[in-house]
Amino acid sequence: MRPINHLRPFVVSLFLATVVPCATVATLERARAAEGGKQQPTPLDSDTVELRAAANEVFQAIPALVPTVKDNPVTREKVELGRMLWFEWRLSASGVISCNSCHSLAAGGSDNVETSIGHGWQKRPRNAPTVFNAVFNAAQFWDGRAEDLRSQARGPIQAAVEMASTPEYVIGVLSSIPEYRQRFATAFPGEPDAVTFENVTRALEDFEATLITPAARFDQFLEGNLTVLTIEEKRGLRLFMETGCAGCHNGINLGGQAYFPFGVVERPGSDVLPPEDKGRFAVTKTASDEYVFRAVPLRNVALTAPYFHSGKVWSLEQAVAIMGTAQLGKELTPQETGEIAAFLRTLTGEAPHIELPVLPPSAARTPHPQAVLRVPTSPGGAPEAPGLR
Amino acid sequence: MRPINHLRPFVVSLFLATVVPCATVATLERARAAEGGKQQPTPLDSDTVELRAAANEVFQAIPALVPTVKDNPVTREKVELGRMLWFEWRLSASGVISCNSCHSLAAGGSDNVETSIGHGWQKRPRNAPTVFNAVFNAAQFWDGRAEDLRSQARGPIQAAVEMASTPEYVIGVLSSIPEYRQRFATAFPGEPDAVTFENVTRALEDFEATLITPAARFDQFLEGNLTVLTIEEKRGLRLFMETGCAGCHNGINLGGQAYFPFGVVERPGSDVLPPEDKGRFAVTKTASDEYVFRAVPLRNVALTAPYFHSGKVWSLEQAVAIMGTAQLGKELTPQETGEIAAFLRTLTGEAPHIELPVLPPSAARTPHPQAVLRVPTSPGGAPEAPGLR
Numbered sequence: 001m002r003p004i005n006h007l008r009p010f011v012v013s014l015f016l017a018t019v020v021p022c023a024t025v026a027t028l029e030r031a032r033a034a035e036g037g038k039q040q041p042t043p044l045d046s047d048t049v050e051l052r053a054a055a056n057e058v059f060q061a062i063p064a065l066v067p068t069v070k071d072n073p074v075t076r077e078k079v080e081l082g083r084m085l086w087f088e089w090r091l092s093a094s095g096v097i098s099c100n101s102c103h104s105l106a107a108g109g110s111d112n113v114e115t116s117i118g119h120g121w122q123k124r125p126r127n128a129p130t131v132f133n134a135v136f137n138a139a140q141f142w143d144g145r146a147e148d149l150r151s152q153a154r155g156p157i158q159a160a161v162e163m164a165s166t167p168e169y170v171i172g173v174l175s176s177i178p179e180y181r182q183r184f185a186t187a188f189p190g191e192p193d194a195v196t197f198e199n200v201t202r203a204l205e206d207f208e209a210t211l212i213t214p215a216a217r218f219d220q221f222l223e224g225n226l227t228v229l230t231i232e233e234k235r236g237l238r239l240f241m242e243t244g245c246a247g248c249h250n251g252i253n254l255g256g257q258a259y260f261p262f263g264v265v266e267r268p269g270s271d272v273l274p275p276e277d278k279g280r281f282a283v284t285k286t287a288s289d290e291y292v293f294r295a296v297p298l299r300n301v302a303l304t305a306p307y308f309h310s311g312k313v314w315s316l317e318q319a320v321a322i323m324g325t326a327q328l329g330k331e332l333t334p335q336e337t338g339e340i341a342a343f344l345r346t347l348t349g350e351a352p353h354i355e356l357p358v359l360p361p362s363a364a365r366t367p368h369p370q371a372v373l374r375v376p377t378s379p380g381g382a383p384e385a386p387g388l389r
Numbered sequence: 390m391r392p393i394n395h396l397r398p399f400v401v402s403l404f405l406a407t408v409v410p411c412a413t414v415a416t417l418e419r420a421r422a423a424e425g426g427k428q429q430p431t432p433l434d435s436d437t438v439e440l441r442a443a444a445n446e447v448f449q450a451i452p453a454l455v456p457t458v459k460d461n462p463v464t465r466e467k468v469e470l471g472r473m474l475w476f477e478w479r480l481s482a483s484g485v486i487s488c489n490s491c492h493s494l495a496a497g498g499s500d501n502v503e504t505s506i507g508h509g510w511q512k513r514p515r516n517a518p519t520v521f522n523a524v525f526n527a528a529q530f531w532d533g534r535a536e537d538l539r540s541q542a543r544g545p546i547q548a549a550v551e552m553a554s555t556p557e558y559v560i561g562v563l564s565s566i567p568e569y570r571q572r573f574a575t576a577f578p579g580e581p582d583a584v585t586f587e588n589v590t591r592a593l594e595d596f597e598a599t600l601i602t603p604a605a606r607f608d609q610f611l612e613g614n615l616t617v618l619t620i621e622e623k624r625g626l627r628l629f630m631e632t633g634c635a636g637c638h639n640g641i642n643l644g645g646q647a648y649f650p651f652g653v654v655e656r657p658g659s660d661v662l663p664p665e666d667k668g669r670f671a672v673t674k675t676a677s678d679e680y681v682f683r684a685v686p687l688r689n690v691a692l693t694a695p696y697f698h699s700g701k702v703w704s705l706e707q708a709v710a711i712m713g714t715a716q717l718g719k720e721l722t723p724q725e726t727g728e729i730a731a732f733l734r735t736l737t738g739e740a741p742h743i744e745l746p747v748l749p750p751s752a753a754r755t756p757h758p759q760a761v762l763r764v765p766t767s768p769g770g771a772p773e774a775p776g777l778r
Contacts, residue, residue, distance in 0.1 A: 087495045095502045101485070106476045106745045113484045113758050121510035303750045306757075314757060354745045356495045361692045368695075368703060369502050 048226050051238060058241060060252040061219040062299070062349055066210050067135055072150065074206045077187040082207025084183070084357040085200060090173045092163035094119055095369030099204065102156070103131040105354045108303025109211065114311030119164035122376070125277060127311035132351075133299045135209045137256035142309045143280040144259060144294045150205035154197070160376035167197035172367045174200070179360035213300055213349025221346070229346060236343025239336055244328045248295035254347065256297035262309075263291060265329035268322055272312050279309075302345045316341045437615050440623060447630060449641040450608040451688070451738055455599050456524055461539065463595045466576040471596025473572070473746040474589060479562045481552035483508055484758030488593065491545070492520040494743045497692025498600065503700030508553035511765070514666060516700035521740075522688045524598040526645035531698045532669040533648060533683045539594040543586070549765035556586035561756045563589070568749035602689055602738025610735070618735060625732025628725055633717045637684035643736065645686035651697075652680060654718035657711055661701050668698075691734045705730045 066074055085091065086099045102116040102124070103109050109130035116124040126142050134140065140152035156162040157170060174180040175195040184194035187203060218237075220228045229237070240246055249255040259280055262273055273291065280292040293309055306312065307319040317337045324332040332340070455463055474480065475488045491505040491513075492498050498519035505513040515531050523529060529541035545551040546559060563569040564584040573583035576592060607626075609617045618626070629635055638644040648669055651662055662680065669681040682698055695701065696708040706726045713721040721729070 087493075089493070089496070089501070094506065096490070096500060096506050104476075104478070107478070107748045108750070111485060112478070112751065117483065117485050305751060314751075315753065351747045356743045356745065358740045359496050361497070362501065362694060362703075364704065 048234065051234060052221060052224070052226060054241060055237060056222055058246050058250045059218075059222060059254060061222045062133060062136075062212055062214040062216065062252065064214050066212065069135065069205060069209045070148065072202050072205055074209055075187065077183070078203045078206040079210055080357075081183045081187045082203035082205070083354070084180075084359060085204055086207055087357055088359060090362070090366070090369075091157055091165055091170050091200075092119065093165045093169065093370045093373035094163075097163045099131075099153075099156070102128040102162070105131075105211065105352070108132065108300050108351075109134075110304045112305060114306055116162070118162040119160065122161040124161055126309045127306065129296075130300060130304050131208055132211050132213050132349075133253055133297065134256075135212065136252045137294075137297055138258070139294065142293050143283050145280075145283045148205065149208050150198075150201040153201040153204040153208075157200075158374065160374045164372075164374045166373055169367060169370070169373055170200060171195055171197060173362075176363045176366040177360050178363065211352050213351055216299070216349035217346040218343075219349065230342070232339050232342045233346050234343075236339035236341070237346075239340050240343055243324070243330060243332070243336075243340075245323065245340070248327070249298050253297035253299050255295040257295065259289070259292045259294055260327070261290075261292050262326065264327045266325050267291070268326045272308055272310055272322060274310055277309065298344060298347055300348050302348050316344060320344070437623065440627060441610060441613070441615060443630060444626060445611055447635050447639045448607075448611060448643060450611045451522060451525075451601055451603040451605065451641060453603050455601065458524065458594060458598050459537065461591050461594055463598055464576065466572070467592045467595040468599055469746075470572045470576045471592035471594070472743070473569075473748060474593055475596055476746055477748060479751070479755070479758075480546055480554055480559050480589075481508065482554045482558065482759045482762035483552075486552045488520075488542075488545070491517040491551070494520075494600070494741070497521065497689050497740075498523075499693045501694060503695055505551070507551040508549065511550040513550055515698045516695065519686070519689060519693050520597055521600050521602050521738075522642055522686065523645075524601065525641045526683075526686055527647070528683065531682050532672050534669075534672045537594065538597050539587075539590040542590040542593040542597075546589075547763065549763045553761075553763045555762055558756060558759070558762055559589060560584055560586060562751075565752045565755040566749050567752065600741050602740055605688070605738035606735040607732075608738065619731070621728050621731045622735050623732075625728035625730070626735075628729050629732055632713070632719060632721070632725075632729075634712065634729070637716070638687050642686035642688050644684040646684065648678070648681045648683055649716070650679075650681050651715065653716045655715055656680070657715045661697055661699055661711060663699055666698065687733060688736050689738060691737050705733060709733070 068074065072078075086105075089095050089098045092098065097118060102111045102118075104111055109132035110128050114123075115126055116128045118124055129140075129142065134152075135149060138144070140146040140149060141155070146152035146155065157165050158167070174184070181195060184199060184203075185191075188194040188199050191199075217228050217233075221237075240249075246254075248258065248260050251257050262268070262279065267273060278290045280289040280294075281287070283289070296307075301307075302316065305316065306314045307316070308322075313319045313322065317334075320337045320340045321332055324330045324337070457463065461467075475494075478484050478487045481487065486507060491500045491507075493500055498521035499517050503512075504515055505517045507513055518529075518531065523541075524538060527533070529535040529538060530544070535541035535544065546554050547556070563573070570584060573588060573592075574580075577583040577588050580588075606617050606622075610626075629638075635643075637647065637649050640646050651657070651668065656662060667679045669678040669683075670676070672678070685696075690696075691705065694705065695703045696705070697711075702708045702711065706723075709726040709729045710721055713719045713726070
């Protein structure tokens, strides 16, 4: 098992990240001159230097290298296998739904519909979160009911409204196909029978750990490129910190680390916050967790409309305005929401380069797609038990 | 518009294709020795030389270079745009179905279910044909109702049981997104408004023309590698030609060139040949075209189970046996069907390397996904008018 040596040569970013914190303003001026004015020129004033310093207190840049994964070392073999499983329709009961169905790696790691469509054209109860940079979240799902990506992966495969499959079916499919048997044995050496559901989720977790999007313009700013943001974007960043957004949306993913009630100050209307979905309450059964959700990670938010767990809001500006009234009790002006949205659009990073795998054909004893494998236990599509979805 | 210069360096294949027809048996013996015995050794006898000569009378190898497309020159810009449109869910009414939903480029260019699942979980009436090498077919669809790939592309986008969209909706989506406007303008220079439904289908056609799978072991055999097939596979090839299969399944795609009744000698049971689907009759309204279908192209057939337009047969051996009785009036022995199936498995070529595109986000005026855009006109899912599907 060789640890993966990720390949993005962000020499410039790394150079800046290492060097710039100690650099003089004169150095930065020269760097800016070398940039050649590709961006709208912005004054390289002490405000910008101070803004970057303040931002670095609250946020961290996405690293150029794939992060380590707890208790599941990232190896090339597991990542390759995970990439195949990610696109593997045969994990689903119907044979037509894969991880990529709701978390499209061509479309910001999500599906850009209100709530995903699953087995039998059932609608999921909540909007699909992006898989990009999900490895940096403290926990997974809108209510944080999965502690890591491999726990998360157990859910959608088995959820009756998503892939509607079972571990037994998944293992039946994969263990029937010689290439998968060989790949599991290589990815999990020393295990006498490596084709297990646990290893399916481990391979998926390691593949997902590679789905990071470094080099967003905001990252370049954090790393010391002081001219990469426009005046409007810098105003938006300042507002984002000073108004209070960064109180919940901070850290490497600008969110994804902690839980907060949706409607700290004023609960949004039932179109945006459907009363039947009580959020983290379903996980903890604690009254104070009613309508509590994980603060959404805002990386690549410009790619992941529509917004909120209900997926009811398509405009980033409108989403910002709703957050202002609901969470902060502030009526942001159109100019302010525009500036914050402009800042949020600087969070779009470089998408991972994904080559489609070549999936091996089914064998004679591979189970065929099933119309029904798992019957929904909650017809309304409400979340099932923690850990399952 | 630069003509695409396809990149597969099939130097060995090309070398063999050029040189071997004139080579001596001694040269081939040396080539075989250099192969190092990776394949089961087979006698390099005059039978094999004769078999290859006979095969070259009936079949042609898939070329290493992307073919030309009539009235639609293949350019890098159109192929790139077509690759984006291929994965573009937003062409469908629901926003969750793309070309790749039924013609997965990770799975042999098809979807490996009986009949595809489309808008609203409706089942398509026929099994999805592979898109790989479809550019070499004389016409498209099971009944040949589309004369080329761009006519074909008009169908599934609009079919109520597939993507359920309309040209107006598609153009509404694409023209709202600045990157698409720019890419259409670049791909179709000189057109004042390049974002048209016709150009959508032209870009898709050019992308599909790149989806060829050269270098199958059978191609290597045709090109002169006389030791690449096993004894069983060569027996299967001989049977395939001598029993009569090659009467319909010939040419570059081993099919896809002409129409034949399903059941020339003996009509299969209604499980395999559902009586309500009368095939090409729906296109020509000619009584003699009842239950007439295009001879299936057999390239990559090992990857495209289940078989027949009904998708009812999962075993390649069983499909061969059914063809024997239905089309040739011959009860093939299990050994014979096994040998023919072994030959058919040598038709699996090298899959194209496809990198997922990075799709641009929707803009403020991009239409949102629709629950209903097009109502099925034939609830049973029977094919609609020619050219539409």
